[in-house]
Amino acid sequence: MDVFSADWVSFIITGLGTLFLFGELLINMRGIFGIIGLGFITIYFLSFLAPGAFVLMMVIYLIGLLLIIIDGKFLNDGTLATIGAVCMILSIGLSSPNWTAGLYGVIGVIIGGFCSLLFLKVFKRREMWSKLALVDQLTSEKGYNSMNETYASLIGKEAITITDMRPVGTIRVGGEDYSAVTNGQWIPRETEVRIVQVDGTKILVSKN
Numbered sequence: 001m002d003v004f005s006a007d008w009v010s011f012i013i014t015g016l017g018t019l020f021l022f023g024e025l026l027i028n029m030r031g032i033f034g035i036i037g038l039g040f041i042t043i044y045f046l047s048f049l050a051p052g053a054f055v056l057m058m059v060i061y062l063i064g065l066l067l068i069i070i071d072g073k074f075l076n077d078g079t080l081a082t083i084g085a086v087c088m089i090l091s092i093g094l095s096s097p098n099w100t101a102g103l104y105g106v107i108g109v110i111i112g113g114f115c116s117l118l119f120l121k122v123f124k125r126r127e128m129w130s131k132l133a134l135v136d137q138l139t140s141e142k143g144y145n146s147m148n149e150t151y152a153s154l155i156g157k158e159a160i161t162i163t164d165m166r167p168v169g170t171i172r173v174g175g176e177d178y179s180a181v182t183n184g185q186w187i188p189r190e191t192e193v194r195i196v197q198v199d200g201t202k203i204l205v206s207k208n
Contacts, residue, residue: 010044011104011111014092017041018112025069026116027123044105048097057091064088072126077166085113151203154178154195159205161191171195171205180205 017040024033041061045054064087071080089106096102159171159180165187171180173195180195180203187193187207197204 007098007101007104009104010096010101011108013040013044014105014108015112015115016108017044018088018109019116021065022113022116023119025072026126027119028126029123044092045095048095048101053095057095061088061091064091075163077164077169079166151178151198151201154203155198157195158208159193159195161187161189161193161205164189165191165193165205171203178203182206 017037019037020033020040021037023029024031024037027033042058045057045061049057064084067080067084067087071078071084089109092105092109093102096105154173157173159173159178161169162172162177163169165180165182165185167182167184167186169180169182169187169189170177171193172178180193182193182205185207187205192208193205194208195203196206
């Protein structure tokens with residue numbers, strides 16, 4: 001297509017595609033952003049690839065996107081999300097007709113991903129990303145103080161890790177799950193730990 005003869009067009013297409021796809025992951029737009037984002041990415045792949053290569057690169061791209069979703073939904077430690085982002089970037093870069101267009105495409109993915117964070121200033125965050133933050137959104141309207149008594153009472157208690165602590169993860173105390181952090185230690189899941197400090201709603205644990 002003549003419209004895609006300019007290398008910089010790759011930046012526009014991949015940037016918009018990533019902006020809307022990541023936007024759909026961060027906020028719930030009922031799939032509208034997801035469809036728009038996939039539309040841009042599909043156009044990008046179709047413009048430069050033969051049908052066989054198009055299917056391969058599209059699968060790699062979607063696998064990367066799926067890894068990010070799995071990380072946000074279940075793990076929340078960033079490992080799979082990083083691998084997924086690399087898959088998406090590689091599929092974009094390898095699909096370009098030349099290295100200049102590929103560089104523009106990769107830059108578009110990176111900038112589009114960062115710009116998608118702006119949606120959080122306007123729309124409500126999806127619940128799937130809530131565990132990434134160590135500080136829960138506890139307001140006085142919901143009956144919480146800055147130093148919640150429930151959290152303060154956890155000091156000295158034993159807990160079990162239900163995700164890997166790298167060093168951030170999730171622990172379970174008395175049937176309740178809490179976000180926690182270690183003092184730089186990497187602790188595998190299903191390990192007994194002790195809560196040694198609570199600062200507001202930030203929980204510090206150490207291995208028994």
